[in-house]
Amino acid sequence: MGSLAQPGYRLAAHAQAPITYSVLAPNPAWRIVASCAAVHVRWSASRVMQSAFSRQTTDSDSEGKNSHRMSTQPDSTSAQQPSYLGPFITVTVLFFIFGFITNLNMALVPHLRSIFSLPYVLAMLAESAFFLAYFVFSSPTSRLIESIGYKRTMVTSLFIQVAGCLLFVPAARLVSFPLFLVAVFVVGAGVTALQTSVNPYVAILGPEHSAPVRLTLAQALNSLGGSIAPLVAGAYILTDPSKMATPAAIANTVRGPYIAIAAGLLILGFAVMFMHLPAIQQTQAFRPAKAGDPMLARSIWSYSHTVLGAVGIFLYVGVEVGLASIAVNYFHQQGVPSEKTASFLVSLYWLGALIGRLLGSWILTRFQSGKLLGIFGILGTAMVLTSMFTSGSVAIWTLVLCGFFNSIMFPNIFALGIVGLGPLTSKGSGLIMTAVVGGAIIPALIGWVADHAGIQHSFVIPAVCYLFIAWYGLFGSKPRRTVTP
Numbered sequence: 001m002g003s004l005a006q007p008g009y010r011l012a013a014h015a016q017a018p019i020t021y022s023v024l025a026p027n028p029a030w031r032i033v034a035s036c037a038a039v040h041v042r043w044s045a046s047r048v049m050q051s052a053f054s055r056q057t058t059d060s061d062s063e064g065k066n067s068h069r070m071s072t073q074p075d076s077t078s079a080q081q082p083s084y085l086g087p088f089i090t091v092t093v094l095f096f097i098f099g100f101i102t103n104l105n106m107a108l109v110p111h112l113r114s115i116f117s118l119p120y121v122l123a124m125l126a127e128s129a130f131f132l133a134y135f136v137f138s139s140p141t142s143r144l145i146e147s148i149g150y151k152r153t154m155v156t157s158l159f160i161q162v163a164g165c166l167l168f169v170p171a172a173r174l175v176s177f178p179l180f181l182v183a184v185f186v187v188g189a190g191v192t193a194l195q196t197s198v199n200p201y202v203a204i205l206g207p208e209h210s211a212p213v214r215l216t217l218a219q220a221l222n223s224l225g226g227s228i229a230p231l232v233a234g235a236y237i238l239t240d241p242s243k244m245a246t247p248a249a250i251a252n253t254v255r256g257p258y259i260a261i262a263a264g265l266l267i268l269g270f271a272v273m274f275m276h277l278p279a280i281q282q283t284q285a286f287r288p289a290k291a292g293d294p295m296l297a298r299s300i301w302s303y304s305h306t307v308l309g310a311v312g313i314f315l316y317v318g319v320e321v322g323l324a325s326i327a328v329n330y331f332h333q334q335g336v337p338s339e340k341t342a343s344f345l346v347s348l349y350w351l352g353a354l355i356g357r358l359l360g361s362w363i364l365t366r367f368q369s370g371k372l373l374g375i376f377g378i379l380g381t382a383m384v385l386t387s388m389f390t391s392g393s394v395a396i397w398t399l400v401l402c403g404f405f406n407s408i409m410f411p412n413i414f415a416l417g418i419v420g421l422g423p424l425t426s427k428g429s430g431l432i433m434t435a436v437v438g439g440a441i442i443p444a445l446i447g448w449v450a451d452h453a454g455i456q457h458s459f460v461i462p463a464v465c466y467l468f469i470a471w472y473g474l475f476g477s478k479p480r481r482t483v484t485p
Contacts, residue, residue: 309417318442356407
């Protein structure tokens with residue numbers, strides 16, 4: 001690894017005295033995560049539910065009015081409209097699942113480095129394989145949704161994840177890096193299909209104006225799953241290589257957790273199969289368009305706010321995944337002594353995203369989503385630059401705080417990117433979810449810079465990503481063309 005003393009930079013040296021985190025013992029971690037989540041859920045839910053599911057005012061088709069226009073106040077017809085709260089709760093469980101699996105996959109980066117003695121850039125291939133699946137399967141999934149609907153796509157995605165989790169068993173037995181990557185890719189394919197279906201489903205499960213609130217609240221469950229995953233990894237997967245006799249013994253630690261996850265996903269898949277998730281039939285504007293609809297001939301690339309939103313998602317996912325994947329090694333360099341303590345700090349990174357999403361879901365009821373996205377992008381830039389130019393506790397905790405400022409980015413970029421697309425919503429969703437491939441490219445780029453210039457120098461990449469996201473929220477997200485008025 002190259003020296004940090006490069007021209008134009010004044011960075012802290014990696015070698016730091018060990019830092020004692022006596023309050024970060026692994027066992028209290030679960031209680032901290034659970035209690036914080038419970039408090040914030042109770043605090044936020046009562047404030048956001050009414051806004052998130054306020055019924056839309058519907059005019060009759062014979063009057064030729066715009067039925068997709070939303071009202072923030074209930075009207076006389078609201079009592080006749082179905083409640084979406086139950087389906088929303090069901091779908092948020094799926095957000096928890098893909099948040100947990102995505103972040104558990106990130107824990108494989110230091111694990112694979114231990115097994116195969118890999119440099120950062122090759123270890124990051126685990127992330128690249130996972131997020132490459134988004135590039136390959138997002139657009140096909142959007143067509144699958146139009147063919148079989150949202151619910152059946154969700155069920156299919158869960159069964160694909162079951163197959164991927166079971167592939168970790170032979171990968172660990174054979175101690176095969178390529179087979180590990182195949183398993184990660186298959187799991188990523190399932191998560192891709194799940195994300196591509198549940199994100200637009202939540203967005204259209206009620207009024208358009210409150211879609212960012214619903215997505216932010218649902219993403220909070222994603223963050224809860226993400227907060228728990230590093231704790232599971234620290235307890236059952238990440239091990240001290242010096243205490244394991246062979247690479248095979250290190251690899252074997254993934255078998256039990258992934259078999260258990262496969263069993264849970266299989267049960268959940270059958271449960272969702274028999275649950276009632278309503279088709280969205282209140283307005284044609286938010287249903288997948290039928291074959292032969294001339295609207296489908298329009299190119300999604302002509303909607304600049306959607307294309308720029310896809311770029312924003314590309315950069316956001318890349319920076320969030322890249323920072324989380326390299327965090328354990330970075331915390332070690334800053335003086336954190338053990339794998340479990342470093343993993344717990346990563347769980348706090350994701351806990352910050354949980355708190356930010358719950359807090360953000362309330363703020364969004366009284367604050368424009370674009371402006372909030374811009375502010376969080378600027379503050380994320382400030383945090384990562386501070387970590388870049390400091391050392392020790394300051395460098396650690398400013399990186400952890402990046403999780404909080406990441407919190408509202410995905411749901412708001414996604415919701416802003418599909419505004420006004422109407423029957424093209426599934427196309428817009430497919431394009432935006434394809435951009436999640438940024439999680440395959442940005443972390444590998446961060447890893448390459450970290451190998452050649454040091455981890456702190458690689459933080460210039462996240463800083464640039466955050467700046468673009470801030471610009472998109474403040475300026476780039478304003479639609480120049482829409483399908484619906």
